Amino acid sequence: MTYVLYALRECKWGLVRGARSYAVSVATTAAVLLAVGLLLLGNRSLEALIARVRDQAQITLYLKEGQDPAVIEAALRSLPGVTGVRLVTKEEALAQLRRDLGQDAFLLDALEGLNPLADSLEVAVVPERAPEVADAAASLAGVERVRDNRDLLARLVRVTRFARVGGAAFSTALLGTSLMAAANTARLTVYARRSEIEIRILLGAPGWFVKAPFLLEGVASGALAALLAGIGLAALYPVLQRYATAALPFVPVLAPAGVLPSIVGALLLAGTLSALAGGWVGATFRR
Amino acid sequence: MYGGLAVRASALRKVYPGGTVALDGIDLEVAQGEFVFLLGRSGAGKTTLLRLLLAEETPTEGRLWIFGQLLNGAGERDIQRLRRTVGMVWQDLRLIRGRTALDNVALGLWVLGVPPGEAARRAREALARVGLEDKAGQRVEFLSSGEQQRVAVARALARQPRLILADEPTGNLDPATAWQIVSLLLEASARGATVIMATHAHALVRAAGRRVIVLEEGHLREGEQV
Numbered sequence: 001m002t003y004v005l006y007a008l009r010e011c012k013w014g015l016v017r018g019a020r021s022y023a024v025s026v027a028t029t030a031a032v033l034l035a036v037g038l039l040l041l042g043n044r045s046l047e048a049l050i051a052r053v054r055d056q057a058q059i060t061l062y063l064k065e066g067q068d069p070a071v072i073e074a075a076l077r078s079l080p081g082v083t084g085v086r087l088v089t090k091e092e093a094l095a096q097l098r099r100d101l102g103q104d105a106f107l108l109d110a111l112e113g114l115n116p117l118a119d120s121l122e123v124a125v126v127p128e129r130a131p132e133v134a135d136a137a138a139s140l141a142g143v144e145r146v147r148d149n150r151d152l153l154a155r156l157v158r159v160t161r162f163a164r165v166g167g168a169a170f171s172t173a174l175l176g177t178s179l180m181a182a183a184n185t186a187r188l189t190v191y192a193r194r195s196e197i198e199i200r201i202l203l204g205a206p207g208w209f210v211k212a213p214f215l216l217e218g219v220a221s222g223a224l225a226a227l228l229a230g231i232g233l234a235a236l237y238p239v240l241q242r243y244a245t246a247a248l249p250f251v252p253v254l255a256p257a258g259v260l261p262s263i264v265g266a267l268l269l270a271g272t273l274s275a276l277a278g279g280w281v282g283a284t285f286r287r
Numbered sequence: 288m289y290g291g292l293a294v295r296a297s298a299l300r301k302v303y304p305g306g307t308v309a310l311d312g313i314d315l316e317v318a319q320g321e322f323v324f325l326l327g328r329s330g331a332g333k334t335t336l337l338r339l340l341l342a343e344e345t346p347t348e349g350r351l352w353i354f355g356q357l358l359n360g361a362g363e364r365d366i367q368r369l370r371r372t373v374g375m376v377w378q379d380l381r382l383i384r385g386r387t388a389l390d391n392v393a394l395g396l397w398v399l400g401v402p403p404g405e406a407a408r409r410a411r412e413a414l415a416r417v418g419l420e421d422k423a424g425q426r427v428e429f430l431s432s433g434e435q436q437r438v439a440v441a442r443a444l445a446r447q448p449r450l451i452l453a454d455e456p457t458g459n460l461d462p463a464t465a466w467q468i469v470s471l472l473l474e475a476s477a478r479g480a481t482v483i484m485a486t487h488a489h490a491l492v493r494a495a496g497r498r499v500i501v502l503e504e505g506h507l508r509e510g511e512q513v
Contacts, residue, residue: 002400002402003397005403013386017385195381195383196383198381199383199394200394202343202370202375203370203371204368204369204370204371205398206367
């Protein structure tokens, strides 16, 4: 207990005395962690997009003119993986298009009462069975065209994989930088206080007694940097949300409460651990 | 081999890189509780001998025991354990700048695991014994060199060590204060601590009337008159 109190006291003293170098270290680490946080946020959004597309695994069949949808619907229902089939008549499709066009709906007046759209069947499927259902549906008589989200999913998965690997590599590099910054700060601090360290050692201090204050200083500065990065992320999030909604309307925008706590928690952990590791490396001295 | 000795050195030799021979075949025995003055001119090897006793240096040749523990080849933990039983007053004082006199003295106790409250109490007592009770809250760099020297002595005494190694602890003090410090070391010795004090102050040595060993160009002569 004595040693813990001592370490806390020395840590406080060390932070005050080395305030300038710790401020630089905290700023560097906070910037790095903010970048890592943004990467994590981007990754989460992509994953959410994929999940949504996957969950919405739906196949749309456009029927040839004059076909009886009931026959095709019955065939579809017999396929494994099909969980529901809904008929969208060409009239309903036109009405939907009119709604979708909104102010531009007058353009449809040029059709002069004709409806160029086809009856369609929207087929809900278990995501894993979607490819085979789509293939089977395409071979049914009376089906003009089949549309599914396989290509989109594949592309998204590729992008996400790239983003995940690239993001992990970039995050690792950034965290390595942060670790080196912490190690350098600890090294500079140790150098500046080398005579004190020597005195403690000559007075018979155990190794960890000498080292603990430096580690605590590292942990405190790392945690502070992570906290600042978390606050920065929380402040930036609404702005990013606005831009993302405007620029990429198809990308689901995650609610801050759902995503920020875990990312800030990860940043806290990463910041503290990298500072702890940096402090350990930096405060390793010969007795 | 041990026989209640605090220090035993056998054919101790220390040669620094560059070939400077600081100690050349020292044989020495100091009993527990004994008070020994270590005399010699500057460069005679007094500081080197004290540094060897604290395991701050390693001997080039010869063997050295402290309280029966052979220091040659001793591990880190053994050295740490030894240092915890020693109260050292360095010639260059080795006080921590930016910290108060009280903190500097208390540091010697924190290292031993003494709880903060008790460490502060004992540190204040030690400062009072060297006449610095009113300077406890002052940062050491703002104290005079004599006051700094007394803080260093207080740090050594507060630990109630078994062995006190004092390298010219009265060098910056007026005769009265110097005698006060020697008296404190004599008191510690009377309570059972072994004291080895390097000094040039022959008057103090004569007044104290204790064993004297003289170092001359790395060689030791026992029982010299001063």
